[in-house]
Amino acid sequence: MKLEKVLQSQGFGSRKHCRALIEGGRVRVAGQGVDDPEREVTLEGLDVEVDGTSWRCREKVYLALHKPVGVECSHAPSHHASVFSLLPSFLVERGVQTVGRLDADTSGLLLLTDDGAFIQRHTSPKWKVPKVYEVTCAEPVTEAQLEALRAGVVLADDPSPARGDAQALAERTLRLTITEGRYHQVRRMLAAVGNHVVALHRTAVGELSLPQELGPGAWALVTPLAVGR
Ligand code: URA
Numbered sequence: 001m002k003l004e005k006v007l008q009s010q011g012f013g014s015r016k017h018c019r020a021l022i023e024g025g026r027v028r029v030a031g032q033g034v035d036d037p038e039r040e041v042t043l044e045g046l047d048v049e050v051d052g053t054s055w056r057c058r059e060k061v062y063l064a065l066h067k068p069v070g071v072e073c074s075h076a077p078s079h080h081a082s083v084f085s086l087l088p089s090f091l092v093e094r095g096v097q098t099v100g101r102l103d104a105d106t107s108g109l110l111l112l113t114d115d116g117a118f119i120q121r122h123t124s125p126k127w128k129v130p131k132v133y134e135v136t137c138a139e140p141v142t143e144a145q146l147e148a149l150r151a152g153v154v155l156a157d158d159p160s161p162a163r164g165d166a167q168a169l170a171e172r173t174l175r176l177t178i179t180e181g182r183y184h185q186v187r188r189m190l191a192a193v194g195n196h197v198v199a200l201h202r203t204a205v206g207e208l209s210l211p212q213e214l215g216p217g218a219w220a221l222v223t224p225l226a227v228g229r
Pocket residue numbers: 101102103104106183184185186187188200
């Protein structure tokens with residue numbers, strides 16, 4: 001593939017813009033300056049540097065973001081900043097999307113990718129990908145509430161019960177693992193058993209736990225295997 005096209009595929013701008021970047025001496029490949037936009041290269045694994053930004057090219061990209069509270073999973077947020085503002089612009093430009101959504105006031109592991117099949121697989125209830133939440137409640141969590149969550153609760157607009165694996169962590173906190181992603185599901189499940197969520201944090205999706213070293217607002221590349229492809 002031509003170098004200008006590889007850069008375009010990675011989100012560094014239109015083909016014309018990428019050609020100008022290369023001709024302007026702003027691109028290095030494997031540490032060497034290049035000036036030929038039509039140079040033939042192999043996309044996967046190609047190390048480029050564009051205006052000082054180093055990047056290993058890949059066909060598809062998978063990211064784990066530690067979503068902080070107070071940001072929205074939307075390109076056009078209504079009340080807060082967008083999660084996309086936490087990523088470098090070339091990743092946004094190449095079209096990464098969130099794999100499902102977290103509420104603005106939920107923190108924790110959010111996956112993003114430009115692999116549409118991966119998004120479909122991880123958001124469809126058919127595949128039962130587990131999502132693990134640490135839930136802090138306003139009231140003490142009772143054994144009866146935990147049992148009701150495990151047995152399944154009916155949410156207002158949906159007759160099929162929503163259930164999850166519920167384990168107490170402390171007096172007012174529990175770990176809840178669900179395999180669907182209905183609207184406000186965890187908050188509504190806790191409301192249905194007579195409690196109220198005051199803080200919600202996602203710790204894992206599929207095989208992937210939120211990396212400890214990833215602070216709020218930080219992101220890292222992950223391999224699809226790590227999220228159970
Ligand atoms: N359930 C919720 O209620 N909110 C989230 O953000 C995720 C799951």
